[in-house]
Amino acid sequence: MPQFFKFVITTLLWLSIAGTGKVTVAETVTREGVHLRLTSDIPDARLLDDLVSSFDAAVPQWLAFWGFPPERGSGWRIDGYLMADSDAFRRSGDLPASVPNFKNGFATPTAIWVNRQSSDYYNRHLILHEGVHALAFELFGGGGPSWYMEGTAELLATHRDRPASFYLPNSDPGEGNGAANGMLAQADTQFEINELPRSRDESSMWGRYRVIEQRRNADTLPTLASVMRLPNNLEGDVDSYTWCWAASLMFTSYPDTQDAFIAAAKNGRDQSPSFTTRFFREIGDQWPALRARWQLWIHDLEYGFDRDRYRVELSTDDPRYDDVPKILAIDSRKGWQSAGVWFPAGTIRLRPSGQCVIVAKESLGNDAGRDEEATLLQRDWVSTPAGITVHFHRGAPIGQLQVCVLPVPSADLKEVNALDIRPLDSRNATAVHSASAGVTSSAEAVHTVQIDRPSWLLFRVHDVPGDDGRYQRADNRGGYQVQVSR
Ligand SMILES: [Zn+2]
Incomplete structure (x- = not known):
C-alpha cells in the first residue's frame, strides 16, 4: 500500500512537472548585438555571445561582397532564434504558425530561426546562412532561385573555426550584452566569412567536402546545368546545398564570371528560371569552358583547397x-x-x-x-x-x-x-x-x-x-x- 501511494505521488509529481513544461514557455535568454537580437533556450552565454559578435562582424563583409558601403547596414537589425526545443517557440509565438516546418533553419525579412546543431561551428554557420537570406530580402527583395540563393548563403556563411576565446575578445564577463560594445570593432577585423575550412577541426559538422568525396567516389557528380536547375524548395538537403555552394564558389573565383554572379543578386526578387536564363546570357559564351572548369573544380574540392591555386586557365577562346x-x-x-x-x-x-x-x-x-x-x-x-x-x-x-x-x-x-x-x-x-x-x-x-x-x-x-x-x-x-x- 505505501508502495502504491509512493508510486501515485511520484507519478502525479512527474505529471505536474511535465504539465508545467507544456503550459509555460521554455526559459530563454536574449543577447543584443548591433544587427542581431538573439533569443535562445540554450543556457550557454559564451555560445550566444559568439554568435552575435560573429554575425555583427559578418554584416559589413556581406555588404562589401555585394558592393555596398558599410553604412548601408546601419539600422538593419533582425531577430534571431536558436532553438533546442522548437515546439516551445511555436507555443510562445516566437516561431509563428506562418513559418512552415523546416529542418535546420528559416529566414524572413525580419527574423531567422535555427534549430540547435551539435557543434558551435555549425550553429554559427546556420545563423550566418539564414542571416544572408534576411539581408538579401532587405537589399534585393529576395535571394533568387535556390541554386543562387542557397549558394550565396553557403558561400557567405563558410568560415574557419577558431579557439572559443577568439570569438570573445576581452569583454567584461560580468556584462551579458558585450556584443554591442567594444568587442565589435575587434571582431570586425578578425572574423572572416567566405574562408574555406582547412580541416574537419575547423568546420565541425559542416560536411560539404564529405558529400563531394562520396559522390566523386561513386562517380555520380552532378553537372553544372543540373545544379542550376535545382527545385526551389531544397528542404535542407545537404547534398543540394553542397552543389549550390560549389557552383557559387566557382563563379566567384574566376574573374570572367565573378561580376555577372554578384550582379545577378539585384534580380533576387525573381525566383523563376528566367533569373538563371538572364545569368546564363552573361556567361554563356564561355559555357563549354565553364563545364570543363566545373569538372576539375569538383574533382579538386577537399580540405586545403585554395581557389587561387586551383583556378584553371581554360577558355573557349x-x-x-x-x-x-x-x-x-x-x-x-x-x-x-x-x-x-x-x-x-x-x-x-x-x-x-x-x-x-x-x-x-x-x-x-x-x-x-x-x-x-x-x-x-x-x-x-x-x-x-x-x-x-x-x-x-x-x-x-x-x-x-x-x-x-x-x-x-x-x-x-x-x-x-x-x-x-x-x-x-x-x-x-x-x-x-x-x-x-x-x-x-x-x-x-x-x-x-x-x-x-x-x-x-x-x-x-x-x-x-x-x-x-x-x-x-x-x-x-x-x-x-x-x-x-x-
Ligand atoms: Zn538557405
Whole structure:
C-alpha cells in the first residue's frame, strides 16, 4: 500500500512537472548585438555571445561582397532564434504558425530561426546562412532561385573555426550584452566569412567536402546545368546545398564570371528560371569552358583547397595547337595548368624534365612525432617527375607529374565524367634515354598521349592541397618542364 501511494505521488509529481513544461514557455535568454537580437533556450552565454559578435562582424563583409558601403547596414537589425526545443517557440509565438516546418533553419525579412546543431561551428554557420537570406530580402527583395540563393548563403556563411576565446575578445564577463560594445570593432577585423575550412577541426559538422568525396567516389557528380536547375524548395538537403555552394564558389573565383554572379543578386526578387536564363546570357559564351572548369573544380574540392591555386586557365577562346614544339613550365605550387591551347585528335609527345622542392625543410618539423629521422635530416625534399613514394595523396605519390586529357565538353554531354589522369613517370614512357652521367633518368622519358577528340591538356605536380602540415602544396618551390610536340 505505501508502495502504491509512493508510486501515485511520484507519478502525479512527474505529471505536474511535465504539465508545467507544456503550459509555460521554455526559459530563454536574449543577447543584443548591433544587427542581431538573439533569443535562445540554450543556457550557454559564451555560445550566444559568439554568435552575435560573429554575425555583427559578418554584416559589413556581406555588404562589401555585394558592393555596398558599410553604412548601408546601419539600422538593419533582425531577430534571431536558436532553438533546442522548437515546439516551445511555436507555443510562445516566437516561431509563428506562418513559418512552415523546416529542418535546420528559416529566414524572413525580419527574423531567422535555427534549430540547435551539435557543434558551435555549425550553429554559427546556420545563423550566418539564414542571416544572408534576411539581408538579401532587405537589399534585393529576395535571394533568387535556390541554386543562387542557397549558394550565396553557403558561400557567405563558410568560415574557419577558431579557439572559443577568439570569438570573445576581452569583454567584461560580468556584462551579458558585450556584443554591442567594444568587442565589435575587434571582431570586425578578425572574423572572416567566405574562408574555406582547412580541416574537419575547423568546420565541425559542416560536411560539404564529405558529400563531394562520396559522390566523386561513386562517380555520380552532378553537372553544372543540373545544379542550376535545382527545385526551389531544397528542404535542407545537404547534398543540394553542397552543389549550390560549389557552383557559387566557382563563379566567384574566376574573374570572367565573378561580376555577372554578384550582379545577378539585384534580380533576387525573381525566383523563376528566367533569373538563371538572364545569368546564363552573361556567361554563356564561355559555357563549354565553364563545364570543363566545373569538372576539375569538383574533382579538386577537399580540405586545403585554395581557389587561387586551383583556378584553371581554360577558355573557349583558346587557340588550336599549331603543331610547333612548345615548352611548358609547370608550377609546383598550383593545381592543374593548361597548355594554353586545345588539341585536335592525334598523337602528342610529352617530354618531362626538371626537379622541384616538394617538401620544404621548414615543414619537416610539422606533424610532430612522426619520422624523427627525417626531421633530423633538415633539408628540402626534392622530387623529379616520378614523384616521391614516401607519401601518397588520393592514390598517387607527391611530386608526381601528371597529365589530364580533358575533352572539350560537347553539348549533349549529360554527366560529369571522371578525369582522365595519367602519371608522366618512367613506368609508362615509351622510351628512356640515358642521361649524360650514365644514369638512367626518368626525366628523359618520352610519353605519347593519344587524343581522340578535341581536348585540353592539363598538367600538375601532384601534392597534398593546403598550407599546413608536413605535406602541403603551399611550401613547394620551382616546378617541372614539359616539352609538347607532335
Ligand atoms: Zn538557405
